[in-house]
Amino acid sequence: MNYLLFRFTIDYESSDPNMNFRIDPNDGRVMVRKELDRDSTERHELLILAIDEGRFLFTITSTCSI
Secondary structure (H helix, E strand, C coil): CCCCCEEEEECHHHHCCCCCEEECCCCCCEEECCCCCCCCCCCCEEEEEEEECCCCCCEEEEEEEC
């Protein structure tokens, strides 16, 4: 029995309101949706959520700096 079933998501409201990035909900790979402009934004900080959908139902957060 698999007790850890995670779904990955980005907290768009607090860390990516322009939705420049997307994340694969199954494996957590972060990808760019559109071309980024370093002159307008030098650094991006994404809040990544790993939501347990298995037996224990908890959420882990991490920051991804780009």
